[in-house]
Amino acid sequence: MTDSAAAYDSTSKNSETGGLGLSPLAVALIEIALAVGGFGIGTGEFVIMGLLPDVASTYQVSIPQAGYVISAYALGVVIGAPIIAALSARLPRRTLLLWLMGVFGIGNLLSAVAPDFWTFTILRFITGLPHGAYFGVAALVAASMVPPNKRARAVGRVMLGLTIATLLGTPLATFMGQVLNWRAAFFLVGGIGALTVVLLWYFQPRDKVQEGASIRRELSAFGRGQVWLTLGIAAIGFGGMFAVFSYIASTTTVTAGLPVGMVAVVLALFGIGMNVGNVVGSRLADLSLKGTIGGAMAFYVVVMTVFAMFAHIPAVLYVTVFLIGCGFAAGPALQTRLMDVAADAQTLAAASMHSAFNIANALGAWLGGLVIAWGWGFAATGYIGAFLSLLGLGVFFVSVALEKKRGTA
Numbered sequence: 001m002t003d004s005a006a007a008y009d010s011t012s013k014n015s016e017t018g019g020l021g022l023s024p025l026a027v028a029l030i031e032i033a034l035a036v037g038g039f040g041i042g043t044g045e046f047v048i049m050g051l052l053p054d055v056a057s058t059y060q061v062s063i064p065q066a067g068y069v070i071s072a073y074a075l076g077v078v079i080g081a082p083i084i085a086a087l088s089a090r091l092p093r094r095t096l097l098l099w100l101m102g103v104f105g106i107g108n109l110l111s112a113v114a115p116d117f118w119t120f121t122i123l124r125f126i127t128g129l130p131h132g133a134y135f136g137v138a139a140l141v142a143a144s145m146v147p148p149n150k151r152a153r154a155v156g157r158v159m160l161g162l163t164i165a166t167l168l169g170t171p172l173a174t175f176m177g178q179v180l181n182w183r184a185a186f187f188l189v190g191g192i193g194a195l196t197v198v199l200l201w202y203f204q205p206r207d208k209v210q211e212g213a214s215i216r217r218e219l220s221a222f223g224r225g226q227v228w229l230t231l232g233i234a235a236i237g238f239g240g241m242f243a244v245f246s247y248i249a250s251t252t253t254v255t256a257g258l259p260v261g262m263v264a265v266v267l268a269l270f271g272i273g274m275n276v277g278n279v280v281g282s283r284l285a286d287l288s289l290k291g292t293i294g295g296a297m298a299f300y301v302v303v304m305t306v307f308a309m310f311a312h313i314p315a316v317l318y319v320t321v322f323l324i325g326c327g328f329a330a331g332p333a334l335q336t337r338l339m340d341v342a343a344d345a346q347t348l349a350a351a352s353m354h355s356a357f358n359i360a361n362a363l364g365a366w367l368g369g370l371v372i373a374w375g376w377g378f379a380a381t382g383y384i385g386a387f388l389s390l391l392g393l394g395v396f397f398v399s400v401a402l403e404k405k406r407g408t409a
Contacts, residue, residue, distance in 0.1 A: 045073060280326070
């Protein structure tokens with residue numbers, strides 16, 4: 001038995017009826033509760049992008065200055081995920097999830113009543129702290145309730161909350177914020193956080209701290225090369241998706257020459273693609289974890305190249321944006337692989353996945369902005385996307401090669 005398999009077996013002890021002896025209904029209710037939390041986090045993270053002009057107007061700052069709140073939230077995610085995961089090593093997972101979602105809910109409610117811009121910015125940073133740790137722990141809880149060959153699907157069902165947020169939660173909250181007041185959107189997100197606390201309190205059973213759990217053991221995850229390589233695949237490979245997505249509105253109106261009203265349609269196609277990719281990818285990952293990761297990166301290289309070459313054609317734009325969303329199929333697979341390669345330091349590794357995603361967001365948006373500034377046009381973000389996906393594929397091949405070398409050593 002490999003180190004990762006042994007660690008998984010010692011923490012999960014799954015059977016065909018569920019590792020904790022739970023009924024299928026109980027497992028489903030816990031997964032729904034966890035997904036509701038993901039829905040709230042996804043909605044809260046992305047809704048600010050559509051309400052930025054309103055926030056700027058309220059606090060009498062420029063829109064670029066208002067953009068600091070997006071960076072503040074992302075910084076909170078990157079910093080909070082590993083620190084919280086390490087410091088909470090001795091907490092039961094149920095207790096940790098309740099605290100994380102409690103902080104998230106209160107942070108959003110306080111954001112809704114922030115009296116000035118810098119208070120609002122600090123609150124967005126604080127609200128971002130639980131983000132990565134929540135998803136990481138939620139993924140571990142979901143995986144612990146099912147047999148090993150169904151882990152990725154369980155993780156995918158939890159992450160479905162995040163992908164549905166891009167399709168329904170963000171547009172709904174944005175609409176509320178525009179019609180009522182931008183503060184209403186954050187009241188809504190805070191309410192979703194409170195609802196998640198209630199659901200987890202009632203449906204998730206109490207658990208015990210894992211034997212031998214400690215800060216030192218969690219930090220040992222960062223001493224494993226495969227953990228860094230898997231995080232690297234996410235941070236670099238998914239940067240391509242964000243390079244395209246960050247400027248998709250301008251690509252739609254300027255490059256493809258479509259009316260402003262079609263931006264919502266294009267965003268909806270991306271959201272549908274993410275949901276399809278999440279569902280299909282999690283099933284594929286249970287069949288072949290590495291095949292799904294490598295296949296998704298190669299898929300991105302091809303699709304984003306086509307996007308860069310033909311985004312000026314509306315029909316091609318629609319199809320490629322949908323397919324770029326589908327590339328999220330690698331998400332559940334990468335999250336599951338982290339559980340394997342982290343051995344007995346799974347909490348820190350799983351939480352760090354969302355730090356990697358936010359690094360990908362920053363990297364993709366920055367490089368995409370550079371090619372636009374150089375005059376290559378908005379569609380050229382697809383070439384950046386293809387390049388980053390190719391680099392991600394290279395990191396994947398290095399990871400597999402090193403793993404094979406170690407296995408034959």
